[in-house]
Amino acid sequence: MDCAHGWTARVRDANGEPADMTFAKKTDALVYERKVLEAKSLGVVTRPKNLRITFLEWSEEWLSSKARRPGTEESYTRNVRRHMQPAFGGMRLHRIEPKDVQAWVVGLSQSGLAPRTVHLIYKTFRACINSAVRKRVLQHSPCVDVDLPEVRRKHIVPATREQVWALYEAMPAHLRALIMVGAGCGLRSGEAFGLCQDVIDFEAGVLVVRRQVIKVRSKPHLVDYNKTFTSHEREVPLPAFAHRALRDHLDAHAVLVTPQGEHVVFPSSRGNLLRRDGFYKWFKKALAAAGLPPTFRYHDLRHTFASHALDQGIPKATVQLYLGHASEDVLNDVYHHQVKGAAARDRNALEAVFFEETADVDVPSTIEVDDDAT
Structure with missing residues (x-):
């Protein structure tokens, strides 16, 4: 190692081939030597050019x-350029350490981003690193023992029959x-917006989820x-109630015919x-009229x-298929919430185990809840 024209690390890789490289700083040369020696001990060939790659170049x-789906591509590009490159762009890829990643995650949280958003950004970062x-x-991923903010699931109260009809x-x-x-078929909002006539079988009483509307560069796409x-x-x-609603809708409103020939059931008021x-x-205006909280979303249907x-x-296995989940884990974790009135109704079944007279008990269909009670 000399400093006449920079600092040269003179090492050989796991194949015995020279892997010399010259650096402007002695510390960079020493770091490179250490990386090559570590890789050599593991039998891994270290290519000198890889140690020059910055995160900006690799990302x-x-x-x-x-090629990725348009929505995924837009999300990845936004996360990389808005949140990842400003933090790691100038760093050599191999110099990023777990402590750097942890500090970055903490900074994302402190900037006011929601925990779920931080998780999604980190997931993009990890995918980029894993590819490298x-x-x-x-040689190694810096995504090790990184603590992410806790995502707290909000308490969800399913809408009652009366609330659905009022909405x-x-x-x-x-x-x-x-x-x-939403309430009768369990569709996501994008799936409902992209519902077309060809997937509705009124005679059989089923529909097939085949399309969705997504936003790409602020514009909707089917x-x-x-x-x-x-x-x-x-x-x-x-x-039956969703069947009737769809029949009435199609009788009263025109569909949107796309250039590809799809007949979209729910176009906007302007035909888009x-x-x-x-x-x-x-939807937000209708929530108030239906007595539902302003935080209620279409997804809550x-x-x-x-x-x-x-x-x-x-x-559960059948509901899982209807929702399109790969396993029952999500179903158990997210969607099984207590239905209002279930406890009063189920009292009948529980008491019947011990008392025959339960059949004469008048079971209310709803439960009055004191909002001030804890």
Whole structure:
């Protein structure tokens, strides 16, 4: 190692091949020597050029490395350029340590981002790093023992039958049936916005979830895939009340015919694909009229569907298929919430184990709850 024209690390890799490299700083040369020696002890060949790669260079290469779904591509690009490159862009990829990643995660939380958002950004970072490890650009991942903020699930109370109907009545006529599609079929908002005539089988009383509306560069797009592999092409029941709502809707309102020939059931009032913000403008007003809290979302109609289905004894495995989940874990974790009135109704079944006279007990259909009680 000399300093006449910089500091040169003179080492050989695991194959015995020279892996010399010259650096401007002695510390960089020493770090390089250590990395090569560590790799050599493990029998791993260290390519000198890989130790020059910055996170900025690698992240841009990773973004362009393969085709992704438009929504995924937009999310990855936003996370990389808005949150990851400002923190790690100038650093050599191999110099990023777990402590650097932990400090970055803490900073994301302190900036005011929601815990779930921090998790999603970190997931993108980890995918980018793991790709470098798989391609042997990086020997070890710095994503080790990183503590993420706790994601607390909010307490969800499924809507009652009366609330669902009140919400239906409070919505504009061209959007009313969306309420019944959510509560009766368990569709996500994007799946409901992308519902087309060809997937509705009124005679059989089912519909197939095949498309969704996603936002790409602030514009809605109808795509022929769903959120997950298990969500796509799933068949869900079309109960009588949702059946009637859809029939009435199609009798009264025109569909949107796309250039590809799809007949979209729920276009906007201007005849375009329905945008989430446009829908929620009306949905928020209808919540107040229906006596539902302002935090209630369209997705909570999906919770309502799952909770009432489970409460009525539909097997978990079947509800899982209707929702498009790969396993029952998500179902158990998220969607099984107590249905209002279930405790009073179930009292009858529990007392029947010990007392024959229970059949004469008048069981209320609803339970009055004191909002001030804890």
